[in-house]
Amino acid sequence: MGKILLKNGVIVNEGVILENDILIEDDLIVKIAKDISDADATVIDVKGMHILPGIIDDQVHFREPGLIHKGTIATESRAALAGGITTFMEQPNTTPQTTTIEKLEEKFAIAENSAFANYSFLFGGTNDNLEELKRLDKNACSGIKLFLGSSTGNMLVDDEKVIESIFSNTEMVISVHCEDETTIRENLAKYKEQYGDNIPIQYHPIIRSEEACYLSSSRAIALAKKTGARLHVFHVSTGKETNLFRNDIPLEQKKITAEVCIHHLWFSDADYADKGNLIKWNPAVKTAKDREQLWDALLDDRIDVIATDHAPHLLEEKNNVYTKAPSGGPLVQHALPAMLEKVKEGRIKLEKMVQKMCHNPAILFQIEKRGFIREGYYADIVVADLNNSWTVTKENIAYKCKWSPFEDLTFSSKVVHTIINGHLGFTNGKFSEIRNAKRLTFNRP
Template sequence: MKSILIRNARVVNEGLEFDADIRILNGRIQQISSSLQGRHADINLDANGHFVLPGMIDDQVHFRDPGSPNKASIATESRAAVAGGITSFMDMPNTNPPTLTLAALADKKSRAAICSIANYGFHFGVSNENLGTVAQLDPREVSGVKVFMGASTGNMLVDDPVILENLFANCPTILLTHCEYTPRIREREIAWSAQFGDEIPADQHPLIRDEEACYQSSSLAVSLAKRFGTQLHVLHISTARELALFESGPMRDKSITAEVCAHHLLFDDRDYATLGHLIKCNPAIKTQADKEALQRALLSNALDIIGTDHAPHTWEEKQQHYMKAPSGLPLVQHALPSLLELVSAGVLPLTTLVEKTSHAVADRFAIEQRGYLREGYWADLTIVKRHATPQAVAKDPILAHCGWTPFQQHAFHHTIETTVVSGQLAWHQGEIIQHCQGLPLRFNR
């Protein structure tokens, strides 16, 4: 590996901002010092006083590989991810075939080893038939175990109370839950279809998949975790009401944690008027009051982690009527730039954003030697350039295979100048460095 020297950086790490130079050797951070003058490297980068952050670790993405090459692949989406400041991702199991067997898990790891430009890990899926396999998983071989306690596709919805109890009692590692109460959603879909037919307006989505549907399911998950002592991580919290389920305070003291996604922090139900089904997702984007409560919960530490839930679909699919338009949106390419708008607006301190996108993710998933800018750790970082005038997203080439972004009409105050993955340049000055190869994440469990 080539050595890298970054000079004149404004480092943001572990609650501090400070000026420093960073030397990278053999894939790892060799030295962080106030001055490394006189030192040389194969690659010399001048950060010019811009921020250097630990790379974002995205705890949930849907890269659609295998099974949906018309939508995405590990190759395409990992490239979009590093352009957005993401250095590591953990991919969800609802692929085709789903990741419900050890063979399917091995296949995904093999695919990533060939083509992923970012570091990678994979969540294992749960069905009503594979609890025996889940119970015998090696916790070091999977990033987590994912259960859909709400609407899903295929056979990955687990709604049998006995199976859920067995899962919460016997899961050998961190259990991730998608929480929406399916019977309520089905009833409301029928009622709304009776009123509107197939042409249900997009802004009705958060009324069909409403606060109550979320709360019924997430409260069940939390109660089961408390009953069985499960290490539980509840994904994509979308309502203010659910926040009462989670404790504030340091994450190290918790066995139950919660994630919020970028789109639930940045959009609200007023945006359906212009974006329609482009922002249709599950759970739904809800009210401005919900959005603002989620933002405040990051400050109180009721919410522990920020992810993307990157879930691309084709433009043509998203133009269909409500009952056919799929849920999910592509987010990784603009992950950090969009979230940094919360910093520019004074909603979050930059140190808090770094905590929620890097440090806390590494800690919660027990990822070895990543998530921090520390000497001896793997060099996963991004140089973020600040602009006096916001830069239009429309000028960017869209790297996600689906070719569109919900941020097309937005402008951001920050852009990703450089992303370093495991000590290799992955993205620099608007270009993908194709020979970069991400590494498998290691879990210290």
Template sequence: MTTLLIRNARLVNEGQIFESDLLVRDGRIDKIATSIAASADEEIDAAGQWLLPGMIDDQVHFREPGLTHKGCIATESAAAVAGGITSFMDMPNTKPPTLSMAALAEKKAIGARDSLANYAFHFGVSNDNIDAVAALDPRQVAGIKVFMGASTGNMLVDDPAVLERLFACAPTILITHCEDTPSITVNEEKWRKKYGDAVPFSAHPLIRDADACYKSSSLAVELARKHGTQLHVLHISTARELALFEDKPLADKRITAEVCVHHLLFDERDYAILGSHLKCNPAVKTEADRDALRAALNTNRLDVIGTDHAPHTLAEKAGNYFQAPSGLPLVQHALPGLMGLVHDGVIDLPTLVAKTSHRVADLFAIAERGYLREGYWADLVLIGGRDIDAPDDPILSRCGWSPFVGRRFRSRVSTTVVSGQLAWHEGQLRPNCRGQALSFLRDSSG
């Protein structure tokens, strides 16, 4: 490991912004001080840029194994580090799905070989692997993912008896995708009768509507309260759902919520321009929903911000409403996009850092990451205020497109450091960088 010295930065950490230098040695933050006289193998003059702990993304779909025509761990982690994401937690709906320890071990091996970012993997739930879920060592997985809607095959778990047992026996944090499939099916048929296959993409938030979200998320919260489950509800997309979550510190809660980048930065008006390129589950909804989610970032109702990065090829997205798959590639532009909320005064920068780094590390009990602290792993992002169009940097996701094309950012990631290694600097990847497996500070009972 080499040493790295970052000078003249504005550090953003634990509610404060202050001018400082930062020295990295052997992969870890060795010293934080106003002025560090030591020399280093590599030095970066931050010239007043903000220095943040790297974003930890609790929800990505990097598509490997089995769906690598869309993306893979190598390509998507490259896009992630270019966007200031230093750690990710990958979802289980690959081919084969991550429903066994053997499948989990395969993904960990791919991560060790190919990932430029730090990595961890969620374990999936099906209708017939509850025994395997109950036997999990909580330190071996990021979380346990259950699709309570919007999945295929046996990864859609909506049998009441299976859900009761799952919420009762989950040995660590249970994370849920909540949409009520029967409600969505009824809505689809109404629109199909009117338009046939030519349903407009603007109908997506009316088909996968707020009622479908609330019906499922409220069931998950009810089950978690009944069984004392540690529950994390993903991608909240409606104002109504916010009432399900308590506005109090993370340490005082067993039930938490995530909001995603696209639900904060887009609304139903954007379907007219983006069409299938905005189709995702749960759907991007009204401007009022978007504004309510933004406001909730300044409370403790929304605990973390993720991406739900889910690349599909342009050819796949070119299908009609029923053919085009749901999902958006987001990791490369998530943090620059979110910085727009800071520039607009929607949230302050320490709050953004808390919800993309500090609280993610705390919620998932990640060891020695998510903060700028001496002795912690050096997962760092330098981000400045230069204007940049999204397409000006090559799109690194294998799918080759972004919903942010045509939008102007007011901040740009200039440097990303992963476990003490330069991963992205001055518009270039450092392909020899390799992330580490995330470690979780949990006991055998979760």
């Protein structure tokens, strides 16, 4: 691959912002210093721009296999590069589900031949695959995923004894979707009786309520404390839940961690009137007060990671009546521009954003040589221009589904270059046709 020399950029890494050059050789960062020169390197002058570690997204749904009309590993990982995401962890609720080691390896084989970003997968736990889960090598993939509330793919795990057995029988990170199914079903029945299938979307956060989220997440956390399991709570959506998490110890020492998604930090229930089903997610986007409390918990380190929960559907699917409209939406291309908007608003410091989107996922999942700009680490790097505005339009949306909840919004920052393992995968709005992604490796003794 040769050498790339990034000159005159402002590096944001490990809590520090400073000007330095970066020399990349093949797939590694080999030198970080002032005034590097190398006659053999391709020089890219990034003066006035910010250099960040490649973003690690710990929760995406790329829909392959089985749901490829919505997206594929190729299309969605390519879109991820346009958003500065160089590593993704894909979820098991595909068709077929990733609930056997055989199906997991089949997914890795698909990604090896099609992924544009570094990849790993979560292995799905079910009510009846405990023995298969026990056979899984702890370094084989990102971790275990349990749906403790129903979502796309119908992988609900609702047997308490099974859940406790899973918690007791793996050293891997167990990532959970927490919503109490009984509460949701009772709420849904009430509104279906009143409205039939055409329930107004503003009732979504009342059906998939604060109570449903808190009941499930608090129960999972209590069980993790009882069993000693390593628990990671995906897409926390309520202020009440944030009080379940600690910020008095370093991330490396936490046994229970939390993630928040871009949409829960950006939207509130006031946006349903304009956006409708386009912002129908599970868990639901809730109140402005919940959003404020999520921000508070993110900034004071009760919440550890920012992710996307990228989950594309076709527009015609999203435009169905409430009970038939699937939950989820595409986000990987626009996650970093959205967060940089919050940086410019003064909501979060750039260093803190990098911590939550780059460093912490690497630490939490014990990923080898990624998530930081360090000599000897893989050259996964994003160059962003914080003073380059652009508007999201159908023409520049890279998702296969060709829509975004951010459509017609103007962002003030742009991803200019995304380097993946030393290769320019995305530069000045254009994608490389060369795939240079790698399967993630982990350091779990």
